[in-house]
Amino acid sequence: MTIKPNTVVSLTYELHTTNAEGQQVFVEKADEQNALVFMYGTGMMLPKFEEHLAGLNAGDEYSFELTAEDGYGPIDPGAFADLPKEMFKEVDLPAVGDIIPLQDNEGNHFRAGVTGVHEDSISVDLNHPMAGKNLIFSGKILTVREATQDELAHGHAHGADGHSGH
Template sequence: MSIKANTVVSLTYELHTTNEEGQQVFVEKADEQNALVFLYGTGMMLPKFEEHLLDLNVGDEYSFELSAVDGYGEIDPGAYADLPKDMFKDVDLPNVGDVIPLQDNQGNHFRAGVTAIHEEIVSVNLNHPMAGKNLIFAGKIIAVREATEDELSHGHAHGADGHADH
């Protein structure tokens, strides 16, 4: 069976980016014991990532690079904020380099990287940590199956065999 809409895909991958010198830098991986399992075509994955996997079969290996625009976007120079230090009075003050969870006025959760700590404010970068970076993927398709009715109605995979707790 080949990868198409409404199939559950299990795959391995290694993700790299490139640094300023153009050298590849390892980011993360999923191996066969901890494969990435997802319902294809539901918008859970980057669209261009899925596009590269369309019509692949079990055992196929893949390797491709997504531009920053096709990944997590370019860095938005306006996506920085200064938070009042008193926001952290009930928790430990973060350190520069920490990634902290935040919530906007509409209840949306996101993460921000701490860039500086000043006397009264904590400066954060609201860009995705992978913004502005090309993403280099390589891996292998290890399973493809039809999605169950439950998975289709829930909009996500229930594990490699379709029976994982959700």
């Protein structure tokens, strides 16, 4: 079966980026025991990631690179903030390099990277950790199947077999 909208795809991948010297740096992977499973065409994945998978079949291997603009976008220089240290009085103070959970005024949860710890504030980077980086993917398509009616109704895959997750 070919990858097209409303199919459930199971795949392996390795993700790399490049460092300042142009060398590839390993980020993460999904292997056959912990495959990435998603419903194609529902907006759950990066659009350009899906575009590169369109038309592939089970058993096909793939390798492609997404520019930062096609991935998580460029680094937004306006997405840095200084938070008052009082926000952290009920938890241990974070250190530079920590990723901390935050919540906005509407209750939306997100994460920020700590870039500085100062006398009265904590500096954070609110950009996605992969912002500004090209994403280099390689892997193999394991399975492709039609989405079940339940999956279509819920808008997401229920595992590689269609019965997991609920």
